[in-house]
Amino acid sequence: MIKTCVVIGSGNVATHLARALAPHIEIKQIFSRNIGHARELAASISPACNAVDEADAVCRDADLYLMAVTDDSIAALTESIKWCGNGIWVHTSGSVDAGVFERRRSRYGVFYPLQTFSKSKPVDMSQVPLFVEANEERTAEELQALASKISGRVSRLDSEGRRRLHIAAVFACNFVNYMWTVADRQLRMCGTDIHALDPLLRETIEKISSLSPAEAQTGPARRGDTHVMERHIAMLDEADARLYELISCQIYNTYHHEQD
Amino acid sequence: MIKTCVVIGSGNVATHLARALAPHIEIKQIFSRNIGHARELAASISPACNAVDEADAVCRDADLYLMAVTDDSIAALTESIKWCGNGIWVHTSGSVDAGVFERRRSRYGVFYPLQTFSKSKPVDMSQVPLFVEANEERTAEELQALASKISGRVSRLDSEGRRRLHIAAVFACNFVNYMWTVADRQLRMCGTDIHALDPLLRETIEKISSLSPAEAQTGPARRGDTHVMERHIAMLDEADARLYELISCQIYNTYHHEQD
Known part of the structure; x- marks a missing residue:
């Protein structure tokens, strides 16, 4: 069961997902190249949530690493955070294959919210369709269980469907x-x-x-x-x-x- | 002031406009090539409203002749109803010039509702923008006054703007x-x-x-x-x-x- 999470990214999608997840799991860190944005988002989550901007500072024992970054940064960022623990790595992109994590992580997948987000505009996440995918059944089930905590519209979908x-x-x-x-x-x-x-x-x-x-x-x-x-x-x-x-x-x- | 009207046409636009106008002016006739449709619409308006399908049967003393027919029929129908009284002739098209009535009628214009209508689906006409145009100021004012009875969003607009x-x-x-x-x-x-x-x-x-x-x-x-x-x-x-x-x-x- 997913109980702790690191959010990688501090843009619109990261912000809306972090806020929606916070009541259900512990968001331990926000990692962003822009430390100002990371601090702002972390502060809005909880006093225990830290902001970091260096790959080495990312904690290694989270259950979930949620990458809400631009499509092109996913592979490079996964590469730069080199160690590979037991946590599940997911990105939130509509058009990047889950396979981007292959051979870099043992458990991975996708956590795709189908919505257009603006930071300043609240979104009722319970109505946002969430599509999950994973490299193995157990991981898919854990992601689906987590997704169901924040949205009433969760489905499984493979990379081509997505x-x-x-x-x-x-x-x-x-x-x-x-x-x-x-x-x-x-x-x-x-x-x-x-x-x-x-x-x-x-x-x-x-x-x-x-x-x-x-x-x-x-x-x-x-x-x-x-x-x-x-x-x-x-x-x-x-x-x-x-x-x-x-x-x-x-x-x-x-x-x-x-x-x- | 417009007090009586003949509706020419029995399709979606004719139906919705006739029903919206009926509480404010007397709809004397529905003219349609399809007498069945004309009868159906007339019956839904009032027992005093007649259905006719021949040009000669169109009454000559109405204040308004509202043509809600296909773009291509406007000129031909205006031609086939040959006599020219004092009533105002308008069509409801977005793309036909008011000038289609020139030399055929003395008072004429356009009464254009900007909405997509389906017969079976009720429309709140008070919210539908209505655009009016006429060949003379007095006629434009009468059309505008009538339009304002059924919609809160009435504007003047010339044929190019329309x-x-x-x-x-x-x-x-x-x-x-x-x-x-x-x-x-x-x-x-x-x-x-x-x-x-x-x-x-x-x-x-x-x-x-x-x-x-x-x-x-x-x-x-x-x-x-x-x-x-x-x-x-x-x-x-x-x-x-x-x-x-x-x-x-x-x-x-x-x-x-x-x-x-």
Whole structure:
């Protein structure tokens, strides 16, 4: 059973996970290259939680080493903290294989929270889906038990599944946000902004609670209304026009396929 | 002042507008090529509301003729109902110029509700932004007064502004829904569906209540994480990969422009 933990990292994910875990296990240390950030986070956890910024200072007897760092730092940091004890090492990334720990640690896995975090904005972790993976069944069970203490939505998922989940999140969240950026720019040209669309956005997201997005699709491309599409494209700058054309074309092909 | 109205059309927009207007003005007739639909809608409005399906049967003394029909039918239907009285003619389209009525009617305009409607799903019309336009000030004022009876969010907007609003709605609603379709497809490949992302979707939409979408942008392209992007693209089929590449490239260019 996991009772003690070292958190490696002091960014958004580290902060939210450390705070959510603190009532359930002892967070012994926060390790970060930025000692100021590490101290700040450690202080918000408990007086017994220390901040460290050197690999040698990381305590060796924790049950869990939770690495919430950028994808590219995972391998290098695992290398620089050379000793290998009995603790479980996990990272929190959507797109890095669990195999990054292979031959460097004996027990390892992934502890992936599917959410977009900002330090200043509280998150209800009990609603955040957590996906765990491990190199052996016993470790997976321990991680799953720990995850279940902070979230009601815990699943097992292998590295390929997790990467697909991450792709889905990029489309559903990052790319969606970019569509809103384009919409916002168009609206500013007529003296308003994205908030003119608030009721439409709410309705759009509500629809997919009862229909699949494929069923909920509407709009000129769905209807095959080429006149409207042509007029729209003529009003857009080159980059937005390319985007409009490609997405419309894919929507059109999805729904008018059988009639061609 | 507008006291009586003929609704031309019996689809989603006609249905929701007729029902919202009925407590405030007399809906005398529903005109539709599909007399069954017209009868159904008329019956849900009041016993005094008639259903008609022939141009000659449209009553000539209404104050308002509200055309909620497909974009392509507006000109043809206005032509087929030949007589021209003193009533105000409006359509409800986001992308057709008010000028479609020029030389065919003396008083005309647009009554555009910015929302996605489904017949079976009730809509709180008081929250739906309504945009009005007319060929003369007096008519615009009458339309605005009527719109204000059913919605707290009424604005004047000319045809070009309305078309830009419609483009924005296509990006923010139709294209967003398509991004969710792609995400849903990816998630089904690992045994789940779009609802695994519910907390992420809620957080994504909540973020833009306090930040502009341009400020709220996150993700691999925003960070310039080319390794992750390449791995994602390698896992997608050709169509989804083209979409991923184009959107990522535009996000990257938006945020890394100054560093190139």
